[in-house]
Amino acid sequence: MSYGKLNVLNNLHLTLLQGQIYGLLGPSGCGKTTFLRCALGRLRISKGTMTVLGKPPAFPGHEVPGRMVGYMPQELALYNEFSIKDTFWFFGRIHGLIRKDIETRLSFLINFLNLPDKNQLVKHLSGGQKRRISLAAALLQEPPLLLLDEPTVGVDPILRARIWQHLINVVKDRKASVIITTHYIEEASQANMVGLMRDGNLLAEAAPDELIRSHNVSTLEKVFLKLCHASDQLSVKVTSVVCERRNGNLPEKDEEIPIILQEGVQNKPEFRMDCKLWMKSMLPKWRNIVALMIKTFTRIRRMPGFLGFQFLLPVIQISLLCLCIGGPPENLPVAVVNNDTGQPAMSQTFLSHFDSNTITQIHLNQSDAIKGVIDDPEIVITIQLKLQEALKGFVQDVLGKFAYLSSLPIKNFVSIDLNWNIAFFLAVGLTALSFVIERREGLLDRCWIAGVSSLEIILAHAVFHLLTMTIQTALLLIFTFLVFKIPNEGNLFLIVILILMQGITGMSLGLVIAAVFDDEQSAAQVALGIFYPNIVLSGILWPIESIPYVLRCFSLILPQTYAAEALRGVLYRALSVCLIRDDTLDSKMCSEFKDTTMK
Numbered sequence: 001m002s003y004g005k006l007n008v009l010n011n012l013h014l015t016l017l018q019g020q021i022y023g024l025l026g027p028s029g030c031g032k033t034t035f036l037r038c039a040l041g042r043l044r045i046s047k048g049t050m051t052v053l054g055k056p057p058a059f060p061g062h063e064v065p066g067r068m069v070g071y072m073p074q075e076l077a078l079y080n081e082f083s084i085k086d087t088f089w090f091f092g093r094i095h096g097l098i099r100k101d102i103e104t105r106l107s108f109l110i111n112f113l114n115l116p117d118k119n120q121l122v123k124h125l126s127g128g129q130k131r132r133i134s135l136a137a138a139l140l141q142e143p144p145l146l147l148l149d150e151p152t153v154g155v156d157p158i159l160r161a162r163i164w165q166h167l168i169n170v171v172k173d174r175k176a177s178v179i180i181t182t183h184y185i186e187e188a189s190q191a192n193m194v195g196l197m198r199d200g201n202l203l204a205e206a207a208p209d210e211l212i213r214s215h216n217v218s219t220l221e222k223v224f225l226k227l228c229h230a231s232d233q234l235s236v237k238v239t240s241v242v243c244e245r246r247n248g249n250l251p252e253k254d255e256e257i258p259i260i261l262q263e264g265v266q267n268k269p270e271f272r273m274d275c276k277l278w279m280k281s282m283l284p285k286w287r288n289i290v291a292l293m294i295k296t297f298t299r300i301r302r303m304p305g306f307l308g309f310q311f312l313l314p315v316i317q318i319s320l321l322c323l324c325i326g327g328p329p330e331n332l333p334v335a336v337v338n339n340d341t342g343q344p345a346m347s348q349t350f351l352s353h354f355d356s357n358t359i360t361q362i363h364l365n366q367s368d369a370i371k372g373v374i375d376d377p378e379i380v381i382t383i384q385l386k387l388q389e390a391l392k393g394f395v396q397d398v399l400g401k402f403a404y405l406s407s408l409p410i411k412n413f414v415s416i417d418l419n420w421n422i423a424f425f426l427a428v429g430l431t432a433l434s435f436v437i438e439r440r441e442g443l444l445d446r447c448w449i450a451g452v453s454s455l456e457i458i459l460a461h462a463v464f465h466l467l468t469m470t471i472q473t474a475l476l477l478i479f480t481f482l483v484f485k486i487p488n489e490g491n492l493f494l495i496v497i498l499i500l501m502q503g504i505t506g507m508s509l510g511l512v513i514a515a516v517f518d519d520e521q522s523a524a525q526v527a528l529g530i531f532y533p534n535i536v537l538s539g540i541l542w543p544i545e546s547i548p549y550v551l552r553c554f555s556l557i558l559p560q561t562y563a564a565e566a567l568r569g570v571l572y573r574a575l576s577v578c579l580i581r582d583d584t585l586d587s588k589m590c591s592e593f594k595d596t597t598m599k
């Protein structure tokens, strides 16, 4: 087994018999955790064979990983927002335990591991208490195989002795098998068998007494030191001692050997796949999806800041956009130069259509008026709009039923699109961060090892996120159409579908980011880095037709370009008669229009 070029387990032969505790000992970095992860199906061995409870780990339909194995990782891998009770319920549901069993195991383990009140939140517990909860989660479903990675770190000597006694009882009463890694070499003397590892090799594998006796020393620690010393000089000889011993003790029946690892073996045994079991294992389990959704709900419920962020942010954004963008300025002084000598009545009619709230007419001569325009270009844009509106009213008076044909193609590009954009980016950010954080804290790994599939994790996330997005969308719609009364002529159902689809697209992008980046800092940087270029290039701020050609090609493959266009199409469908376009203008109406204007 290797990580890239780093060879971690070398020619390792290890056998665990049923009803035994196997103490795997060795210095930091020698490969103990790597071995456990191979046994759990999280890593694959590159050469040789490995069977766990009769089949290779992660074999289709095999419940390793799953409820047949209890794993306590080195990191805590606990949900901080959970109470002790929630933690037991979560893992209990995943393992398919019934309510009564969960309650019974909960009270036993709280008592046995000396845990505080079951309603205490994990984040309020001490490091040692958290480790005991992590151990309890591994013991919960009473599996036939327990893999415990340094379970006694940070535990006081009295409790350590109790944990060992419990493990001894478990193997005696239930014939379970246990592999335990530890730095406290002496505590492993209670194991039935110990394996001493160094640099990915097994230096020796035997019962502790036998090791002490055969090496003629007083403690296991001294055996280990002696073997390390010997392996530096005579590595071949030490390995052969290990092999000799193992071959003499193997039971005849396969099911009595929960774990066999033989690296470097060429002839791999064949395992038949049961198609029914395979199909069953591929189908997502509703039980796991519900457990994961309850988990997310429980966590979010205990994070009021996060909850506020999810639901208040869209409301704050839409309120700010509607209040600060697009509102008309008031009392703008406008120079009016009326040089109309032919029909003064027409120019007066036109001027009477000016909105007097926004525009205050000041009659000036031509040169003073031009100077004012040059001095104040920003205000001129607003005034131009007001002029266009006045022109529209004027044309309405003059052209009657054909007035709509002369209206101007002005699109409300910014405000509405930016509001919907929040659904997309909340989905990107929250998905990316939640997956990256859960993976870094070992929570995803723990779920996988408990038997939850990646598909179930994604489905649970998607369903929960869709529910959240439905509330966000409802808030957006209420504020857009009812509070700020932005006109909508389109189909509300289509608008909702489009916003939800943007959320799903955002979620998918979030998953891609989480798959590529390992830490939340990089994931957050990428999610933020995408935000602004996406808004600029997707035609949300300005039509893509005005973007340079090369960038426009890029813009068309962005996830929001067509979505934003579609949303605008739905929202303004009834207003689209404003646009004069050669291809949409009916020729009959065109000639009618000409006749009327000629008259």
Ligand SMILES: Nc1ncnc2c1ncn2[C@@H]1O[C@H](COP(=O)(O)OP(=O)(O)OP(=O)(O)O)[C@@H](O)[C@H]1O
Pocket (backbone or CB within 6 Å): 003, 006, 008, 026, 027, 028, 029, 030, 031, 032, 033, 034, 035, 074
């Ligand atoms: N994800 C990884 N990528 C690359 N190298 C890794 C990875 N995980 C572990 N290693 C390397 O593999 C070797 C064995 O690591 P492992 O975690 O199995 O050691 P260990 O015996 O469990 O140590 P400890 O007792 O400190 O937990 C180490 O040299 C480590 O640096």
